[in-house]
Amino acid sequence: MCIVGGGLTGLWTAYYLKKAKPSLRVTVAEREIAGFGASGRNGGWCSALFPKSTAALRRLYGDDAARAMREAMLDTVDEVGRVTAAEGIDCDFERGGTLVFARDTVQRAAAQGEVDEARAFGVDHLELVTPGGHDDAHARALAATSSLAASFDPACARLHPAKLVRGLARVVEELGVVIAEKTEIMEWAPGRALYSGAGGEGLISCESLIIATEGYGAQLPGVGRRILPLYSLMIATEPLPAELWDELGITHGTTFSDYRHLLIYGQRTADDRFAFGGRGARYHWGSSIKPGHDRVDRVFAHLERTLGELFPAARGVEVTHRWGGPLGVPRDWHPTASYNPRTGVGFAGGYVGDGLSTTNLAGRTLAELIAGTESELTRLPWVNHLSPKWEPEPFRFVGANLGLVGTSAADLEESVTGRRSLAARLLSPLTGH
Numbered sequence: 001m002c003i004v005g006g007g008l009t010g011l012w013t014a015y016y017l018k019k020a021k022p023s024l025r026v027t028v029a030e031r032e033i034a035g036f037g038a039s040g041r042n043g044g045w046c047s048a049l050f051p052k053s054t055a056a057l058r059r060l061y062g063d064d065a066a067r068a069m070r071e072a073m074l075d076t077v078d079e080v081g082r083v084t085a086a087e088g089i090d091c092d093f094e095r096g097g098t099l100v101f102a103r104d105t106v107q108r109a110a111a112q113g114e115v116d117e118a119r120a121f122g123v124d125h126l127e128l129v130t131p132g133g134h135d136d137a138h139a140r141a142l143a144a145t146s147s148l149a150a151s152f153d154p155a156c157a158r159l160h161p162a163k164l165v166r167g168l169a170r171v172v173e174e175l176g177v178v179i180a181e182k183t184e185i186m187e188w189a190p191g192r193a194l195y196s197g198a199g200g201e202g203l204i205s206c207e208s209l210i211i212a213t214e215g216y217g218a219q220l221p222g223v224g225r226r227i228l229p230l231y232s233l234m235i236a237t238e239p240l241p242a243e244l245w246d247e248l249g250i251t252h253g254t255t256f257s258d259y260r261h262l263l264i265y266g267q268r269t270a271d272d273r274f275a276f277g278g279r280g281a282r283y284h285w286g287s288s289i290k291p292g293h294d295r296v297d298r299v300f301a302h303l304e305r306t307l308g309e310l311f312p313a314a315r316g317v318e319v320t321h322r323w324g325g326p327l328g329v330p331r332d333w334h335p336t337a338s339y340n341p342r343t344g345v346g347f348a349g350g351y352v353g354d355g356l357s358t359t360n361l362a363g364r365t366l367a368e369l370i371a372g373t374e375s376e377l378t379r380l381p382w383v384n385h386l387s388p389k390w391e392p393e394p395f396r397f398v399g400a401n402l403g404l405v406g407t408s409a410a411d412l413e414e415s416v417t418g419r420r421s422l423a424a425r426l427l428s429p430l431t432g433h
Contacts, residue, residue, distance in 0.1 A: 001370075002193050002204045004185045004220070005212035006030030007039035008355065009348050011168045012363025013210055015083075018175040020367055026177045027204060029195055031184040031216075035165030038214055041325045042356055043234065043265045043277050045255050046080050047098060047156035048073040051335050051352040054121060057381065063121070065381040070123065072380055074155050076361045080164075081157060083360075089167030092270035095157040096253020099129070099138065101147040101310070106414045107259035108148045115151055127152050140249030141256070145310050158253045158267045161356060187221055190343040208339075208370050210346040212362075215326035217349065218287035225389040226330065228400060229289050232353060233299045233324035234277035235307070236269070237317045245272060248311055261407040261414075261424050263353070264306060274314065276307045279407070281324065283400035286393060294324040327353045330387035337362040338384045339369035346370065350387065 001017065003010040006028050014026045030036070050057070050073050057066035077095070084093050102111040111128060118126040129138045129150040142150060173179055183197035188211075193204045213220055215229035245268060250256060255267045264278040280299040284290075300322050308315035330336075330350035335358060339346035346369065348362040349355075365377045377383075390396050410421035 001026045001208050001210075002206040003028045003210045003212055004188065004193065005037075005214070005216070006032075006034035006169065006179055006181065007037050007212065007214060008035075008165055008168070008359035009039075009212035009214065009362050010210065011039075011165065011172055012360050013212065013348070013366045014172045014177045014363075015168065015175070016364050016367035017370065018172065018177060020371060022176070026172075027206075028172075028177060028179045029183045029185050029193065029204070030179060030181050033181045034169035034179055035162060037216055038325055038327045038355065039165045039359070040162040041234070041323055042161045042232075042327075042353070043255075044159050044161050044267050044269075044275060044356070045098070045156055045265060045354075046077055046093070046159050046357045047255070047354070048077055048153070048357070049156075049354045050358065051333055051350070051354050054123070055117060058121070061381040067122070068376065069380055069382065072361060072377065073357065076357045077155055077157060079364070080159075080357055080360050084159075084164065084167070087167070087171045089164060089171065091164035091167055092160040093157050093164075094159070094253035094270075095154070096251055096255070097152055097154040098156040099141055099250075099254060099256045100151045100153075101142070101145050101256065101258040102149045102151075103145065103147050103258055104415065105148070105418060106420055109420075110259045111149050111151045125154055137249045137251050137254075140247065142249070144248045144313060145258075146312075147258075156255055158255055158269075159356075160270065164356075185220065190345050206344075208344040208346065210339075210348070210366060210370075212348055214349045214351065214355065215328035216289060217328065219289060223347075224287075225392070225396075226347075226387065227350060228283065228329045228331075228390050228396065229287050229326035230279070230283055230329045230400070231281035231293055231296075231324055231326050232277055232279055233281055233294070233296060233303065234275060234322070235300055235303045235319045236276070236321040237274040237307075237314070238320050239272045240274070240314070240317060242272070244313065247313055258310065261410040261421065263407075264303075264310075266307070273320075274307060274311075274317070276303055278303055278306065279404065282404060283397065285397050287396075289326055293326070295322060296324070299324075327351070327355070331390050332387045334382070334385055334387055335362075336382055336385040336387065337365040337369070338386070339366060341369075341372065
């Protein structure tokens with residue numbers, strides 16, 4: 001068994017394969033170090049979010065399949081917590097839910113619509129938080145952000161992603177998995193992978209080959225235009241005093257966002273910092289991935305300014321860390337966990353930034369697909385989904401960056417008109433909505 005990519009998808013797949021069959025020989029080939037990519041750099045939301053909304057899944061697959069996907073994601077949050085506790089992975093896992101703030105009337109309507117849709121579908125744990133509610137912390141958070149309301153989903157835990165992925169790497173190595181870091185796969189085909197590492201080039205022969213490279217797959221032969229690397233950047237502040245956190249209403253374990261179109265996401269870290277990120281960095285020609293793309297001063301300034309706008313009481317706090325990296329976006333914004341038993345080739349990814357928990361579901365699903373097991377997991381609607389390829393350049397460059405500009409324009413349009421954005425609806429095929 002050869003797994004290409006030492007991020008969470010590859011490591012979770014290795015973990016469940018070895019747990020099911022300890023004698024299985026598994027090699028994970030990683031071009032950098034385990035967790036180098038999005039797995040170690042993300043916003044730390046272990047949530048039941050799925051890159052396709054419940055509404056989109058209902059339209060695509062019907063109510064039963066959408067409900068099964070939602071239940072699987074809810075179970076996945078619990079599973080990550082169970083495994084990290086059982087395996088002694090100290091990753092600051094704490095379940096506190098997600099607050100999504102509605103800061104104007106358009107966002108207030110979006111929050112109400114999301115809760116109403118969930119209730120109509122039988123999802124009763126999503127709630128609308130309003131001023132004067134029973135939860136003191138949530139009431140303080142609304143006041144701190146000048147929000148009219150917020151949706152609250154308890155199915156999310158805060159964690160430290162790098163601690164999770166490095167801890168999981170340690171666990172799978174203890175199970176007997178070989179993690180070949182600094183080993184690049186140059187070429188692959190069913191049953192074999194040609195690699196280049198510190199000791200030169202070589203050939204891995206295997207019955208099954210799993211491609212688990214997420215956004216970096218755009219640079220891998222045989223994947224290429226199946227995935228688009230879209231950059232997301234983050235900042236972290238200095239540790240803040242407990243009395244300020246009490247004023248802000250963000251308790252340990254709580255993650256937060258709002259209903260703007262240009263996505264933002266944040267958490268209170270275990271050592272009391274803001275870790276705050278968002279989109280805004282452009283797509284680079286030819287799906288280019290370079291270290292220099294990780295740092296964009298304009299986007300870092302936007303994130304710092306946005307954090308201060310969202311939490312005015314935290315304005316002026318020192319930003320001590322800045323980083324970023326690419327996530328993987330399929331053409332239809334729909335992830336997959338796929339395996340072809342005839343060729344022995346599998347592929348998982350396309351999480352569009354919602355991969356911290358979804359990777360665990362992918363790993364469990366791939367392990368069962370490889371074993372030929374029929375189960376609730378292997379019958380989920382994302383299994384063996386095939387997204388269309390992205391367009392060749394220059395159309396890919398124009399379309400991806402037009403979608404980015406459109407989200408910013410949509411936020412401005414809504415703030416001026418007080419109505420849902422027409423630009424957002426027109427550009428929805430490019431932005432996954």
